[in-house]
Amino acid sequence: METKNAIPLSKVGEGFLVSVVGVDAGRGLRNRLISMGLFTGTQIRIVRNDGSGPFVISVKNSRMALGRGVADKIMVTLSG
Amino acid sequence: MTIERQKKITVALAGNPNSGKTSIFNMLTGASQQVANYPGTTVETKQAHCTYKDFRITFVDLPGAYGLTAFSEEELVARNYIINEKPDVVVDVIDCSNVERNLYLTTQLIEIDVPFVLAFNMSDIARRRGVVFDNGRLSTLLEAPVVSTVGNKAEGRLALLDAIIAVAGADRKPRTHRIIYGDEIEKSLKRIESAIRSGHPEIASRYGSRWAAIKLLEQDNEMLTKISDSPLRGVLDGEVVRLKRIFRDDPETVIADKRYGFISGACQEAVKATVELRHTTSDLADVVLTHRVLGLPIFLLLMYLVFYLTFTVAAFPMAWLEQFFGWLAGFIAALWPADVVNWLRSLLIDGVIPGVGGILVFVPNILILFLAIAVLEDSGYMARAAFVMDRLMHKIGLHGKSFIPMLIGFGCSVPAIMATRILEDKRNRFTTIMVLPLMSCGARLTIYGLLIPAFFRQNWRGPVLWLIYLIGIILAVVAAKVLRFTVFRGETTPFVMELPPYRVPTLKSILNHTWIRGWLYLKKAGTVILVFSIVLWAAMNYPRVEDESLTGKSVEQVQQAQLANSIIGRLGRAIEPAIRPLGFDWKIGSALIGATAAKELFVSQLSIIYAVSSRDESSTAPTLRSHLQADYTPLAGFCIMLFCLISSPCFATVAVTRSETGSWRWAAFQFISLTALAYAVTLVVYQLGAFFIG
Numbered sequence: 098m099e100t101k102n103a104i105p106l107s108k109v110g111e112g113f114l115v116s117v118v119g120v121d122a123g124r125g126l127r128n129r130l131i132s133m134g135l136f137t138g139t140q141i142r143i144v145r146n147d148g149s150g151p152f153v154i155s156v157k158n159s160r161m162a163l164g165r166g167v168a169d170k171i172m173v174t175l176s177g
Numbered sequence: 178m179t180i181e182r183q184k185k186i187t188v189a190l191a192g193n194p195n196s197g198k199t200s201i202f203n204m205l206t207g208a209s210q211q212v213a214n215y216p217g218t219t220v221e222t223k224q225a226h227c228t229y230k231d232f233r234i235t236f237v238d239l240p241g242a243y244g245l246t247a248f249s250e251e252e253l254v255a256r257n258y259i260i261n262e263k264p265d266v267v268v269d270v271i272d273c274s275n276v277e278r279n280l281y282l283t284t285q286l287i288e289i290d291v292p293f294v295l296a297f298n299m300s301d302i303a304r305r306r307g308v309v310f311d312n313g314r315l316s317t318l319l320e321a322p323v324v325s326t327v328g329n330k331a332e333g334r335l336a337l338l339d340a341i342i343a344v345a346g347a348d349r350k351p352r353t354h355r356i357i358y359g360d361e362i363e364k365s366l367k368r369i370e371s372a373i374r375s376g377h378p379e380i381a382s383r384y385g386s387r388w389a390a391i392k393l394l395e396q397d398n399e400m401l402t403k404i405s406d407s408p409l410r411g412v413l414d415g416e417v418v419r420l421k422r423i424f425r426d427d428p429e430t431v432i433a434d435k436r437y438g439f440i441s442g443a444c445q446e447a448v449k450a451t452v453e454l455r456h457t458t459s460d461l462a463d464v465v466l467t468h469r470v471l472g473l474p475i476f477l478l479l480m481y482l483v484f485y486l487t488f489t490v491a492a493f494p495m496a497w498l499e500q501f502f503g504w505l506a507g508f509i510a511a512l513w514p515a516d517v518v519n520w521l522r523s524l525l526i527d528g529v530i531p532g533v534g535g536i537l538v539f540v541p542n543i544l545i546l547f548l549a550i551a552v553l554e555d556s557g558y559m560a561r562a563a564f565v566m567d568r569l570m571h572k573i574g575l576h577g578k579s580f581i582p583m584l585i586g587f588g589c590s591v592p593a594i595m596a597t598r599i600l601e602d603k604r605n606r607f608t609t610i611m612v613l614p615l616m617s618c619g620a621r622l623t624i625y626g627l628l629i630p631a632f633f634r635q636n637w638r639g640p641v642l643w644l645i646y647l648i649g650i651i652l653a654v655v656a657a658k659v660l661r662f663t664v665f666r667g668e669t670t671p672f673v674m675e676l677p678p679y680r681v682p683t684l685k686s687i688l689n690h691t692w693i694r695g696w697l698y699l700k701k702a703g704t705v706i707l708v709f710s711i712v713l714w715a716a717m718n719y720p721r722v723e724d725e726s727l728t729g730k731s732v733e734q735v736q737q738a739q740l741a742n743s744i745i746g747r748l749g750r751a752i753e754p755a756i757r758p759l760g761f762d763w764k765i766g767s768a769l770i771g772a773t774a775a776k777e778l779f780v781s782q783l784s785i786i787y788a789v790s791s792r793d794e795s796s797t798a799p800t801l802r803s804h805l806q807a808d809y810t811p812l813a814g815f816c817i818m819l820f821c822l823i824s825s826p827c828f829a830t831v832a833v834t835r836s837e838t839g840s841w842r843w844a845a846f847q848f849i850s851l852t853a854l855a856y857a858v859t860l861v862v863y864q865l866g867a868f869f870i871g
Binding site: 100119120124125126127128129130131132133134136137138144145147149151153156157158159160161162163164165166 | 243246248249274275277278281282345396426429430433434437459460461467469489490560564566567571642671672673674676678756789
């Protein structure tokens with residue numbers, strides 16, 4: 098689960114493609130994210146990151162808005 | 178006469194939010210829908226029937242869900258419906274533009290082992306983008322019929338109905354393709370399954386041992402509570418630890434991964450061209466509509482438009498309705514001689530017609546408001562509004578969407594409370610409902626309109642009015658925060674929301690939404706209000722004053738004597754010692770009790786108490802004001818307004834709170850705690866004010 102270069106999703110800028118290495122959250126949130134298609138291994142593109150406030154990503158062909166608190170809990174690595 | 182033997186089938190509609198489930202439901206059933214809440218929940222359900230060939234088919238629209246976990250009320254409702262009610266067929270609506278994610282729910286239907294049909298919806302958009310589905314191949318892999326549909330254009334209706342009756346009539350065969358979770362997980366499942374079968378045969382027979390085992394391994398709250406103190410718990414915990422050690426991850430993540438693996442396997446074989454779809458225009462619109470600077474003003478402008486439509490345009494039909502009920506009361510009064518069964522005449526003219534009429538006049542309001550909300554929801558903008566507002570609302574522990582009902586609350590609490598249906602999370606929704614009456618509604622403006630000019634000089638009137646509204650907002654914010662830390666404590670639902678692509682809403686679905694909600698309002702609020710208005714009428718008119726003592730007095734004086742003698746008048750006197758510290762006397766007390774029916778009644782109650790005619794407002798309003806000036810200080814006047822702002826929401830609000838929360842307890846909680854808050858705040862203000870002003 099731990100990867101050396103993992104950073105929180107909230108720190109990634111717009112347009113980057115990342116892949117999820119872990120979701121450091123409670124069971125409820127993790128399951129919600131899983132059923133929306135976001136879990137370890139998922140590829141994510143960052144559509145919007147204003148540096149504060151909520152956050153927009155593209156997952157499996159759909160747009161998702163995440164609160165910053167949620168984005169802080171999703172650990173990712175850059176995937177080119 | 179031949180009686181046709183119709184076979185009955187029950188079909189449940191499942192699907193992700195935004196998959197077009199509602200359009201499929203409308204396509205299948207037409208307009209004959211009934212809306213109700215699932216027992217014990219606030220989740221809305223729609224039911225409707227349709228006759229096709231020899232079958233009488235009942236459709237049940239399940240709440241939109243991404244999965245069937247126990248982590249959200251909607252998903253649990255959907256899952257329990259499927260497990261407990263055992264519908265003959267489930268129609269799983271799949272958004273064609275997002276097949277992989279939508280099929281995740283399907284994998285859970287496979288696990289529950291319920292017969293289902295897949296409706297690949299919005300297939301026209303996918304087709305135009307060059308995505309090709311091999312329906313036959315998909316059907317073989319998922320072991321269920323696959324039908325292409327376009328819900329909002331009613332394409333694929335007959336094919337879907339045929340598939341439904343074929344599945345309902347077919348013999349159940351065990352599936353050949355199960356979702357295989359890999360050696361280690363399967364090993365654990367086997368052990369847990371055998372522990373279930375030996376220790377909990379009731380779980381095995383109700384849920385199926387494999388499904389129960391999977392759910393337990395996923396640490397599903399609802400299933401875990403069923404096995405709390407049994408040896409099965411030990412077996413389960415052992416397996417979870419074992420799997421965690423092997424995978425270095427939670428079993429549920431591994432299980433989810435296998436499900437998505439199963440899906441992508443099927444898609445690779447049967448879906449051609451999985452390019453990124455349809456987001457180009459949507460993304461462009463989002464650049465403007467959710468812009469960090471522009472987003473908020475655009476949202477406020479749209480809300481202003483909704484507000485304007487609801488309260489300005491609806492004012493015309495509202496005035497017509499008011500005139501109609503006035504005419505109706507006059508008509509009956511003229512037709513019905515005053516000495517024939519007088520009590521019934523008075524009940525009708527003074528009680529039922531103004532009471533029920535007072536609710537019916539809000540119908541144009543409600544319809545226009547829900548029309549506007551339906552457009553915002555169906556077009557996909559609502560999700561963006563929540564996105565824009567989340568930054569602010571998050572600070573008081575509420576969801577971005579809570580802002581919309583709160584804004585509507587400045588017009589009227591009744592439609593505002595109904596508008597909280599856009600909030601999915603129960604804690605959020607209930608908190609919003611509880612504090613909503615603190616948004617000063619239009620009816621309360623009539624009270625300020627009477628009192629402010631009576632007690633304040635011209636250049637103070639604007640600021641005082643502003644202050645009253647501001648106090649309401651501040652109290653709402655504080656109360657919301659307090660509620661989120663006490664009664665509705667719990668993890669704030671993290672903000673995770675899909676932003677569906679923008680769509681042009683269809684007229685049919687918007688009208689449908691509007692009509693269903695409008696009807697619900699009429700039915701629920703209407704019946705309760707009828708009862709309340711009869712009770713209030715009786716309390717104002719009984720016990721009667723002896724006729725002899727009234728001879729030679731004017732109509733106004735008779736009314737005054739009657740009210741003073743009535744239950745309400747007596748109650749006013751009874752509570753006088755309690756409200757004295759607030760600067761109120763029995764007259765204000767009686768008017769306040771009357772105003773619990775509707776806030777605007779406060780003014781007409783005072784008119785009766787001071788025996789001034791309320792008919793001709795232009796000439797008598799100043800007289801009422803001069804009476805008030807003689808009896809009360811400006812401080813007391815301000816405290817009256819403060820109390821009216823905060824205290825006891827009107828009966829219509831109580832009735833709607835009860836129907837929207839599903840219990841009288843919450844309605845009573847709201848009523849009592851707001852009145853207690855009003856008392857406390859007014860007491861402090863009056864006593865401090867009296868101390869400083871002297």
